[in-house]
Amino acid sequence: xxxxxxxxxxxxxxxxxxxxxxxxxxxxxxxxxxxxxxxxxxxxxxxxxxxxxxxxxxxxxxxxxxxxxxxxxxxxxxxxxxxxxxxxxxxxxxxxxxxxxxxxxxxxxxxxxxxxxxxxxxxxxxxxxxxxxxxxxxxxxxxxxxxxxxxxxxxxxxxxxxxxxxxxxxxxxxxxxxxxxxxxxxxxxxxxxxxxxxxxxxxxxxxxxxxxxxxxxxxxxxxxxxxxxxxxxxxxxxxxxxxxxxxxxxxxxxxxxxxxxxxxxxxxxxxxxxxxxxxxxxxxxxxxxxxxxxxxxxxxxxxxxxxxxxxxxxxxxxxxxxxxxxxxxxxxxxxxxxxxxxxxxxxxxxxxxxxxxxxxxxxxxxxxxxxxxxxxxxxxxxxxxxxxxxxxxxxxxxxxxxxxxxxxxxxxxxxxxxxxxxxxxxxxxxxxxxxxxxxx
Numbered sequence: 048x049x050x051x052x053x054x055x056x057x058x059x060x061x062x063x064x065x066x067x068x069x070x071x072x073x074x075x076x077x078x079x080x081x082x083x084x085x086x087x088x089x090x091x092x093x094x095x096x097x098x099x100x101x102x103x104x105x106x107x108x109x110x111x112x113x114x115x116x117x118x119x120x121x122x123x124x125x126x127x128x129x130x131x132x133x134x135x136x137x138x139x140x141x142x143x144x145x146x147x148x149x150x151x152x153x154x155x156x157x158x159x160x161x162x163x164x165x166x167x168x169x170x171x172x173x174x175x176x177x178x179x180x181x182x183x184x185x186x187x188x189x190x191x192x193x194x195x196x197x198x199x200x201x202x203x204x205x206x207x208x209x210x211x212x213x214x215x216x217x218x219x220x221x222x223x224x225x226x227x228x229x230x231x232x233x234x235x236x237x238x239x240x241x242x243x244x245x246x247x248x249x250x251x252x253x254x255x256x257x258x259x260x261x262x263x264x265x266x267x268x269x270x271x272x273x274x275x276x277x278x279x280x281x282x283x284x285x286x287x288x289x290x291x292x293x294x295x296x297x298x299x300x301x302x303x304x305x306x307x308x309x310x311x312x313x314x315x316x317x318x319x320x321x322x323x324x325x326x327x328x329x330x331x332x333x334x335x336x337x338x339x340x341x342x343x344x345x346x347x348x349x350x351x352x353x354x355x356x357x358x359x360x361x362x363x364x365x366x367x368x369x370x371x372x373x374x375x376x377x378x379x380x381x382x383x384x385x386x387x388x389x390x391x392x393x394x395x396x397x398x399x400x401x402x403x404x405x406x407x408x409x410x411x412x413x414x415x416x417x418x419x420x421x422x423x424x425x426x427x428x429x430x431x432x433x434x435x436x437x438x439x440x441x442x443x444x445x446x447x448x449x450x451x452x453x454x455x456x457x458x459x460x461x462x463x464x465x466x467x468x469x470x471x472x473x474x475x476x477x478x479x480x481x482x483x484x485x486x487x
Contacts, residue, residue, distance in 0.1 A: 090167035097160035112139035140332035150322025159312035166305035173298035196244040229446035303396040317382035414470035
């Protein structure tokens, strides 16, 4: 994570009293997710391979030298016999080579590596999308658990007040002690519900903290959006329309498309092995030997030997593949198989995308219908509880009936909250497939 980003984020969070918005969470996760970093390194490797394949078009130039000290029997041209003598031998030179034609294998390799880079970059974007969805789901779960905790605390407080009221009525003899015991038992259950709701909230916060790769929960708090309500005017776009757009930009489909193009170039590379290759070579060479001599001259200087023995060569090398243990056909056959597999991989990516969109659309429709059903349930249970509470206050129903009506209302309110956040998340998934930025 860059120092500038870290300072900016720290200042932002301090200004929010350490409260993280959904955008803060997503941005931080994208900067620190280990899986994403590894995928980015894979993309960087692909980029290096692409650059290296371009550099392969350049000529090669290498220098060489060899120094040896020799002793033992050596043929002497002065004495015309093998004699024992020690001498120094030295040679050096440079050689260069450039491939003029090789069945376009190098050019096709450059294209293949370019598509590999593009495929890797799309895979990086795919990981980012997964992280974004996971963060959004965890963030919404915290919001839901906060509301469930508030509901549990409100219901517990309401029952606690009823316990106090019933206690007073028992003391003056207007209510049986059994009613008080029933109410106290209900209060204990709801106190337990508050504890469970707190624990659920802690676990959901821990889940988000782990997704952010933070060391500990500490004083972690999320920023509560001002209003999170269902847009009842929202019209869900058909799966077919969503897919028609998503197919053009979804990373995993794009990655599979570039993978197909890469394998097409791979087949061209394999077929290029059938083609003759033409290489231009250059060699410049010279040597020095202590035993070298010139007629009538006692010493043959190093500089003179280097100049006299200088040798240059330029040659064209043509290699024509005729039979190589069936290796060329073997590589072509494998390239064809890889190409067919990449076609199937693209078809599978599109199929999985369409199925995911269909499923997301069906889930959103079902979630909306469920939300409306839970709304009606809350209305009915609220009316039933209000009626029962009024009768309970005048002694017309006992505490068992009161608690039953209250529990039914609590359950209906809890179900409504869960249905609400479930629908919100399902619609956010549809937004994601339409390329709409996730926000609350």
